[in-house]
Amino acid sequence: MDSMNDTAIKNYCTWARTALIKGVAQRMERYNISEGAEAGLAAVGPLVLNPQEAAQRDELLRLCHEEGTEHLRDRAAYTWFNRIAAVRYMEVHDYLPSRVRMFTRPAAAGTWELGSQAVDEALDVQIEGVDPMRVAELKQAGEDEPLFRYLFLAQCDELSGCLAGAFQPVDACMALLLPANLMDADGVIGRMVGDIDEASWDDVQVLGWMYQYYNSKVKDAFFASKAKETPDTIGPAIQLFTPDWIVRYMVQNSLGRLWMLNNPASPLREQMEYYIEPDAEHEDFIRIDGPEDITLCDPACGSGHILVYAFELLARMYLERGYRERDIPELILTKNLAGMEIDPRAAQIASLALAMCARAYDRRFFGRGVQADIAVLAPVALEEGDVPQGSALEKRKDLVGALAHLDEVGSLLAPGEGDLEALREAIVLAGDGGLFGSSSKERLQRALGTCEALACRHDCVVANPPYMGSSSFGPFMSKWVKKNYPDSKSDLCTCFIERGFNLAKDRGYAAMITMQSWMFLGSYEKLREKILRDHSISSMAHLGTRAFGAIGGEVVSTTATVFTNAKNDGDGTYFRLVDMGSEEEKKAGILEALADPDCGWFYRRDADTFKQIPGTPIAYWMSEGLFNAYEKGGRLGDVVDARVGMISGDNNRFLRMWFEPSAEKIGFGGSYLSPCCKKWNPIQKGGEYRLWYGNLDHVINWENDGWELKEDNFDGSRVRSHNYNGEMAFRRGITWNSITSGRFQCRYSDEGFLFDAAGPLCYVNDHAMIPYVLGLMSSSVFVETMGIVNPTLNFPPNYIEDTPFIFESDYQDVVDNAVSVCVKAEKSDWDSLETSWDFKRNPLI
Structure with a gap:
């Protein structure tokens, strides 16, 4: 692993995917392989097909009809990428049965260079299925590329025989789609040899990394598209x-x-x-x-x-x-x-x-x-005729559905003994012929084999x-x-x-x-x-x-x-x-x-x-002290009511910075008992990082108790606003940023404010306890607790209420005084800014 050149491998694999797809597409164009193309031809334009090529083309057209042109193209491209990488790994480790390298040839001082030792020594190479007469013919004609293609395809066939699971037989027709010029210096094999040094092939992990990198752009594109999986x-x-x-x-x-x-x-x-x-x-x-x-x-x-x-x-x-x-x-x-x-x-x-x-x-x-x-875990689609009437399997529709979608649910399917017995019974009832013929039995047996492995x-x-x-x-x-x-x-x-x-x-x-x-x-x-x-x-x-x-x-x-x-x-x-x-x-x-x-x-x-x-x-x-606080203390929720705020549904329409409307239309100084009846009212809305006081920037259209926002009757669409928390509106309390890029932060919120989802409200049941609770919520201990129980950037109300709360009456006056000093200092700082509606003058003047 340490000898792998990750950057070189990644760059090569992402390039090779594009190059192989292009190369396969060129072969498909050369042989006119596309959906709707005519089958049974002996020639494609000026290109005359031999009987083998004609049969391969017809089979590819059938696959094209079943899979679609792009799917077949991409499958062929990966097939050859996989085979090329496998052969390269085996030749570097001298694992090929022929003990002769396919993509490199000996160079000076025991090194290897791009070229094919198999082509150079073709008359002596022992690869199963190779016709010596064909090799001699190509060798004598000096046709190195056709000879390489012939030997490489033969090597793939031989490996598929001894490593069937690892090197599954290549569809014979796929040979027609093997791209040309692979061994050129800028070809897929040429660049593999040139870009990825031999030391990177020491560890078998290289094969997994190559697969990861080959698919990296596909994976990125899928998640970027936000599409549903298929x-x-x-x-x-x-x-x-x-x-x-x-x-x-x-x-x-x-x-x-x-x-x-x-x-x-x-x-x-x-x-x-x-x-x-x-x-x-x-x-x-x-x-x-x-x-x-x-x-x-x-x-x-x-x-x-x-x-x-x-x-x-x-x-x-x-x-x-x-x-x-x-x-x-x-x-x-x-x-x-x-x-x-x-x-x-x-x-x-x-x-x-x-x-x-x-x-x-x-x-x-x-x-x-x-x-x-x-x-x-390939799908096993059991059709209606595959499931015997009256059998236990007939009642297990969830199992039948999951089997048909195994390429999605995969090993998450957890069949029980009852599922296995139902499949065994269905196999017996299917018999060997009649209504439930051999094809039904074969599908049921595949389903049983898969479920036995999963169980x-x-x-x-x-x-x-x-x-x-x-x-x-x-x-x-x-x-x-x-x-x-x-x-x-x-x-x-x-x-x-x-x-x-x-x-x-x-x-x-x-x-x-x-x-x-x-x-x-x-x-x-x-x-x-x-x-x-x-x-x-x-x-x-x-x-x-x-x-x-x-x-x-x-x-x-x-x-x-x-x-x-x-x-x-x-x-x-x-x-x-x-x-x-x-x-x-x-x-x-x-x-x-x-x-x-x-x-x-x-x-x-x-x-x-x-x-x-x-x-x-x-x-x-978590520290032992904090564990003890959870064990022995009460919940903060016993003394506060933390609420998430409203969603306006259309901020562009209902929300303004406070200095945008006329000041005469803003209800500054309202209270819970006598809310202001003006059109615009202050609202807590989170904002930048700030403790104790501040971030009083926004007002919201709350005319006639928010009638327009609640009814949303201007454009005839559904009402998108919700969660008004009317009984908590305009109350004094503590607000915090529900979403933050840093640590938890909260501030005192005076009467007269509404609050939204970005700036929720923590209402303290006993107003006299507000400074004490604000002090707790602003402490390093509380911030640390928030980071422990919820190490995300989102702080919903339930996490606030679930934190431990221990009230020490002997310290209440000390805490209240310290919090009051902090709130007063931060209010003074906030009001020193011209963006504050309580700005009087610059403190430097």
Whole structure:
């Protein structure tokens, strides 16, 4: 990983996607392959087709009709990108069966240069299926490009035979769409060889990064468009390659932890730099006899990075127990590892990467016929005739619907034993012929096979699940997720947290890197309650933003959590890395914390303490004093009524700066008991960062008790304004900025103000307590509390009311006096500005 040139790889892959699509499009134009083109031709314009080309063209036209021209073009482009990258990786590692390089030739001093050793030595190259006569003919004619194309296609066919899952057979017709001039210096292969140095191919991770970068523009365009996902877009849109150190942290503290709990003296401990010593006294765990007993699943495996590192760790376990190296790959791939993926392209990369791991241990692996267990969750559309009347399956419409949309819901589908029995019964009833013929039975068997894989439980579940908010869900996905994951429905990644618990065995581990939103937001409160009630947090690396340095990450805040699928006593381990500014700093920070627990960002916390806090946020870094305040104090909501403000529905129409209307039409100095009857009235509306007093800039049309704003009868449209909070209007209280780019801030609000969503109102039940409450809400302790229970830029009223409140009457006078001084000073400062309606004169005059 350290030897990879990320920038060069990213630049190449984004360029190569465009170049390949253009090259495939040129081939389609050359052979007139488009929707509606005539089939059965022996020639296209002046181009005469041989029988093989004519058959390939007819098949491409059929696919074009089924998929559409652009879809076929893009699929062909990626097919060749995938094959070219795979062959390049294998030739650098000398894994090609022919042991001859396809894209480079020997140069001086043991180096390699652009060119084809296979073409140079074509008469002696051993590639399965190659016709020596054809090779000799092309070699004698000096036609290097046709010879290269012939050998490359033959090499792809041979690899598809020995690596079927990783190198699926290329449709014969796709050969017609292989772009021309690939080996030119500025061609796709030429630039791959020239732009990406050989050291970057040392680690198999390069294949996953290339897939990530190839799709980066597609992914960016999808989210920029704010479109709803479809089966065609969801795959590339949710792919996110996980940095190696985060993968190691999750796998070492799940798979590695299970091994160490069963083998406390294992030397594997010294090879796991991110491993956290378990508190075995409080932890029950799954007992295993040896490495063959362990199963690990990645339910959203993408290009297989997590599975690749799990392979590495499992191989060390097998070696520790004395297994022969050549036997280890087959054992791991058939007994230990399972992956699931909705994107077949990513699944191919995952299979390829694992095959490369296996080949590193067993030089004869390609000939053993062993495939990685990577399930591509493709839709199984059971039609009405496929479901026998009166069967149990007929009543399971939700299951049938989910199976038809597996390329969207993927491994979130959690079939139960009843679902499996219903499918088995349907297969028996379908028989081998008649109304429910062989095609129905085949579809039912595919559905059963998929559901059996989804129903399996594993010792460890490790994933970087997809991140996609519910606003991007398509129609089916939206309804299905709300029904099946009501406590985590707002994002796919949080749905996967729940799914991880029923994929993992009891006492097993579910390790996932997700967005941090589930830790704090009110929409996930039920999910948190479920986690704290039924499961345990073994460890957490709270990463914040910028954890995915190679692909950006300034916006998404993440956390990597290892859950135990059991309720354990004892403390969990937490690393607070949110304030570290880069991926490298976070990586170094976790290693430093493991070496020095007193570093300042390492915490141990019993998760049951979170239950003391309203909303149960995962506030592991909260001080003992603040925990005690929550436990022993009351709620601020017992003495205040915090309200969100109104939405005008049309600020351009109803809102003004105070100096825009005539002063005679503004109701300054109104009160709750005698509100002003003038057209324009002052309103609290947030504003810039300011404490104690100020930001009195706006007025709103509230003539006749806001009749025009409430009725909105000018343009005949619906009333868009709402939440007037009439009983709180014009009351004295405390206002705050509901959305801020910095710390929480609040100010005194005198009588005579309305308030809107940007400047809500905290009404204090006892007016005499306003200074005391304002002092609390302006204190560093309160600001720190807000940052703990709600580390976002949004401060809704429920967070205000849920903070602890301890009234000390002995200190009330001191607090009141200090707050009065602060408010008076800030009011004087505000009124010294000419933009204040109480401006008298410049203080310097």
